[in-house]
Amino acid sequence: MINRLLAVLVVLACVTKLAACGGSDTSEQQAATPEFEVHRYTTRARVEALADLNAQRPQVSAFHEPIPEFVGPKRELGMPAMIMPFPFHETDRSKWPDVSEMEVGQKVNMTFEVLFNPETELPAAYYLTSWEPLPDDTQLTFGNEADAGAEDAGTP
Numbered sequence: 001m002i003n004r005l006l007a008v009l010v011v012l013a014c015v016t017k018l019a020a021c022g023g024s025d026t027s028e029q030q031a032a033t034p035e036f037e038v039h040r041y042t043t044r045a046r047v048e049a050l051a052d053l054n055a056q057r058p059q060v061s062a063f064h065e066p067i068p069e070f071v072g073p074k075r076e077l078g079m080p081a082m083i084m085p086f087p088f089h090e091t092d093r094s095k096w097p098d099v100s101e102m103e104v105g106q107k108v109n110m111t112f113e114v115l116f117n118p119e120t121e122l123p124a125a126y127y128l129t130s131w132e133p134l135p136d137d138t139q140l141t142f143g144n145e146a147d148a149g150a151e152d153a154g155t156p
Contacts, residue, residue: 036115036124043067044140047106048083051099059087060099060128062110066143071114074121081142086112086128097130107134 043064051058063083070079089095102108114126 035118037118039071039114039116040111040129041067041070041114042109042111044134044138045108045110046140047102047104047108050102050104051088053099057087057090058096059085060102060110060131061085062108063140063142064110065141071116072123086110087126089127089129090125095127095129097128099131101133102131107136107138107140108132109134 045062045064049061066081067079108131111130112128115124117124
């Protein structure tokens with residue numbers, strides 16, 4: 001389980017770093033660009049850190065519940081509960097969600113999209129698309145008793 005979690009985190013970190021590098025494409029590179037599958041996921045989460053909208057690519061950090069339907073590396077299903085960054089779209093500001101009403105500690109539904117490369121069977125990029133607040137009394141389930149205690153304590 002720990003190895004799977006580390007693999008998912010490494011892939012997502014690499015994807016985020018690669019996406020931030022950018023660069024210009026030649027027509028040869030564009031011709032080799034695969035068609036990505038767009039996978040959309042909604043998960044319940046607790047906001048851990050807010051976006052700095054002045055950053056080149058803002059992100060929200062959240063502790064999310066397990067996502068059993070998540071398609072990960074080599075098409076393995078499932079992502080465990082974890083704290084992770086949810087970056088905004090890297091190039092299209094019109095796709096940035098309005099987080100002006102979001103607060104640290106708030107319980108939310110978060111929707112994000114993953115661009116999945118079917119040739120490499122790896123996620124290529126992901127970004128937060130929307131969110132909505134949940135009632136304050138919503139009980140989040142992070143997957144084990146240690147995490148359940150963290151819900152009340154305010155730490156993962």
